[in-house]
Amino acid sequence: DSGVTQTPKHLITATGQRVTLRCSPRSGDLSVYWYQQSLDQGLQFLIQYYNGEERAKGNILERFSAQQFPDLHSELNLSSLELGDSALYFCASSVDPPPSTEQFFGPGTRLTVL
Amino acid sequence: DQQVKQNSPSLSVQEGRISILNCDYTNSMFDYFLWYKKYPAEGPTFLISISSIKDKNEDGRFTVFLNKSAKHLSLHIVPSQPGDSAVYFCAATSSEIYGQNFVFGPGTRLSVLP
Numbered sequence: 001d002s003g004v005t006q007t008p009k010h011l012i013t014a015t016g017q018r019v020t021l022r023c024s025p026r027s028g029d030l031s032v033y034w035y036q037q038s039l040d041q042g043l044q045f046l047i048q049y050y051n052g053e054e055r056a057k058g059n060i061l062e063r064f065s066a067q068q069f070p071d072l073h074s075e076l077n078l079s080s081l082e083l084g085d086s087a088l089y090f091c092a093s094s095v096d097p098p099p100s101t102e103q104f105f106g107p108g109t110r111l112t113v114l
Numbered sequence: 115d116q117q118v119k120q121n122s123p124s125l126s127v128q129e130g131r132i133s134i135l136n137c138d139y140t141n142s143m144f145d146y147f148l149w150y151k152k153y154p155a156e157g158p159t160f161l162i163s164i165s166s167i168k169d170k171n172e173d174g175r176f177t178v179f180l181n182k183s184a185k186h187l188s189l190h191i192v193p194s195q196p197g198d199s200a201v202y203f204c205a206a207t208s209s210e211i212y213g214q215n216f217v218f219g220p221g222t223r224l225s226v227l228p
Contacts, residue, residue: 002157033215042118042203042220043158056215090157102148103216105157 003027004106006091012112018079021109025072025093031055032074033103034066037088049074081113117141118206120219127226133191135222137204140185144206148216149178149189152201161202162189194226 003026013019025032034046045058049068060066063081068074078085088110092103119138127133137147145166150158164171164178164187171178177190191198201223205216 002159004157035218042120043205043218045215045217048215058215092157102160102163105150105159107155107157 002104002106004091004093004104006089006106006109008109009107010110010112012114013081014114015081015083017081017113018077019081019111021076021078021089021091021111023074023076023091023093023106025074025091026104029093029095029104030072031094031096031103032068032072033092033094034060034074034076035090035092037090037108038084039087043090046076078111083113086111086113116220117144117217118204118219120202120204120222122222123220124223124225127194127224129196129226129228130193133189133194133198133224133226135189135191135202135204135224137187137189137219138185139187139206139217141206141208141217142185143208143210144217145209146207147178147180147187148205149176150203150205150218151198152203152221158203191224194224196226196228199224199226 005024007022030051033048035043046060048056066076088108090108092105094103148163149161152158162176180187201221203221204219207216
């Protein structure tokens, strides 16, 4: 158990809908990262927050947004969903920003868009 | 353009033998590398890291070798055990680029046969 929790574990929805994925980092970790893993693909970095502020953006679509709240939990919002958004979404946390610190990953949320 | 490549999607090794997983990168600014292991239905877990000031780092049965001139790193597992069967991701980042996050390879699925 990494100490990072993600809810829900599974989510099935329809195209055009909007969903919210939630992540609670390890106690004491200030950085939260979101990754997307499509079928047989590597982990694609989406976005990072550090202590409530956006620090880095990766390949995140404009239909996606995220935020980190004062209690350090984070939410990833996915809107106008398309079939291609079906993937595993991982949240990770670390004490400091990279590069020197390993990231601890949650178990992921599997999103299926029908 | 894949900056981190793991050209072998899968690898099978006999229990007790050596497993060698390879990773190549294209960005010469990458100076910190990690290996993660991922079991099904779980998030990736950190295995071992190496900084570009070293060419080898060892932790128990796991050793990572870095060849900067070839932009190549490898993970050696000796001896391999059935519990090592998992997907292994190589990741790289640069300490020189503000906000640079880890870039992950597509992963190699290792099967250790009893």
